[in-house]
Amino acid sequence: MTPPILGSLSTFPTEILILILFPLDPRDLVLLSRTCRRMHDLVYEIGWPQYLASNPRPSQSLTSARRSWSPVKAVRYDTLTDRAWQRAEFVARPLSRTWAAKEQSTLAISPSRLIVAAGTVLYSYSFHASTAGQPIISWEGNISLNETHVRGRNITSIAFIEDGGQDQTLLVAYQEQLVERIILIPPAQGSDAPLSFSRTPLAAFPRGDYIESFSTNGSHVLSLSSNGTARLSLHNALDNCDPLSQIDLAERSWKSHLSVSSSTPYAAFGSTGKKPLTVHFISPDDGLSPTPSLVLHTEKSTPDSLSSSAVYGLSQAPLSSPWGASPQILASGWFDGKVRIYDIRCPSSHHSVLTGEDTSAPLLRPVLCLNDRWSTEPIYSVACGGGSGAHVAAGTARHSVVSFWDVRNPRGGWSVHAPGNDRSPVFSVLLEGSRLFGATEMRPFVYDFGPDATVDMFPSIAAGPRANREGLKHKPGVLSYRVSKYRHAGSGLGDEFN
Structure with missing residues (x-):
């Protein structure tokens, strides 16, 4: 009844x-x-x-797999993933053996593939679903962009741009001031042919300057040079020497973040100096504001005492943050080892900083500050997402450490060393609902928090003559490589999760 x-x-x-x-x-x-x-x-x-x-989990690497899942299967996956995040349980896997030389690496991701740039080489990993619907990461191939008798060819930044959903078109910037459009040509399914490509030179920056950071949003591309020149362009007009707008920050610059879909379009720039993080609004008629619209600084800063610092990492804050899913919530990684989050919708109008002749901008303090009390290493990279869409990940400058925080419980943070536990910085991180991709100077790696993981879901790592010298700790038959992790509230000695 x-x-x-x-x-x-x-x-x-x-x-x-x-x-x-x-x-x-x-x-x-x-x-x-x-x-x-x-x-x-x-x-x-x-x-x-x-x-x-109502509970999105943006995950580019799972796009193909999620298409094959029923709604209830997707909810099960997300729910079990969230529980794994709560327990800090994941599968740690290197994506390759150690590179031949130490490289300053960077990552770019699309629904079809992950690209790792190191030195003059692009390494490609494709995403697809198994017959059972498992999200697979497969080795696709690598391409060398080196040219004979060309010095300074190291890649400094990469980004995917729109190409009709093919996910094969990349912008690649080099330290020699060159910029190219690279179109990947994957081999046909079942073919033994190698990954190939075509290349097209694009308008470069002035002599002696090179692009440090790309940021894309829709059809727009923001390029930031090492000397602080910022260009806003349309992706289909990059070979045109006249961008939509161009400004000069006049600072050693590191990172850019573009948001043209927010109610107030803006670009954020991380640099070195007394104003290391600035926001420039974008108007339909004039493009980038030539002077900062907002100055974002530390907790105790005042207009009369701005200490010099640097910002190396930028990202939109987690979708499930206490401030909502607005693209105007910005997470930033600082030289002093802290991640600061800002709500640029609510500037403190009673504090302002002089930014140019007769112009001033509101001074913003962070709404949340995150740090690992056991580390003062600079934060080199920042990404947001993770379990319940509420996590921040930060790659640090030494010992291949990635730190995690849940913005709903910021004191419960924890950190983990990448597979190999080398002394390298974590130059780049990408955070999805169930996966974190990272890259050190030695190799790329992944942490997978999803349920039902199997060895077939990851690229195989062939044993080589240098295997014992690479620092990778792995027992035969065990899926995850051994990594050290510790809670920020604990002793900092590791092994506190048992």
Whole structure:
């Protein structure tokens, strides 16, 4: 016999039931689906898709796999992934053996592949789904962009640009001031042919300057040079020497972040100096503001006492942060080892900083400051996402350490050394719902928090003559490589998760 309350609930109009389903978590949806046939059908047709839409987990590497999943399978994956994040449980895997030389590496990702740039080489890893729907990372190949008798060919920045969904077109900048458009040509399925490419030179920066950072958003590309020249262009007009707008920051610059989809389009720049993090609004008519619209600084800064520092990493803050999913929430990695988060929607108008002749900008202090009390190493890279869409990841300058924080519980942070535990910086990190991709000066790596992982999901790492000297600790038959991790609130000695 159906309990009276459920009997009356099942008689409600569908429109009312949909509203009732909206705030329910996965456990409640499962229980409700077991009460009667109508509730079962409603949960599977409306409840699970509605839950996924309300709790996004952006994951480029899972795009192909998620297309094959039912809504309930996707919710199961996300729920188990969130639990793994809470316990700091993951599979740690290097994506390759150690490179022949130490390189300043960088990453770019699309729904189809991960690109690792190191030295003059692009390494490509493709994403696809197995017949059982597992998200697979496969070695696709590498291409050398070196040219005979050309010095300074080291890659400084890469970024995917729109190409109709092919995910094969990259911008590549070199230390020799050259910029190229690289189009990857993957081999046909089942073919033994190597990965190939075509290249097109693009308009370069002035002599003696090179691009340090690309940032893309939609059809727009923001290029930032080492000397502080910033150019905003359309991706299909990069071979034109006249960008949409260009400004000069006049500072040693490191990182850019572009957001043209926010209610107030803006570009953020990380540099070295007394104003190491500035925001420049973008207007439809004039492009980038030539002077800072906002100056973002430390917790105790005042207009009269701006200490010199540097910002190396920038990212939109986690979607599930206390301040909402706005693209105007910015996470930044600083020289002093802290990650600072800013809400640029609410400038403190009573504090301002002189930014040029007769011009001033509001001075913003962070809404949240994150740090590992056991480390004062600079933060070289920042990314956001992770479990429940609420995590911040930061790559540090030494010992291949990646630090994690849940912005809902910032004191519960923890850190982990990359496979190999070498002394390298973590130059680049990319954070998805269930995976973190990182790159040191030695190799790329992945942490996978997803459920049901198997060895077939990752590129195989062939044993080589240098294997024992690479620092990789791995027991035969064990999926995860051994890594050291520690809680920020603990002793800092590691092995505190048991």
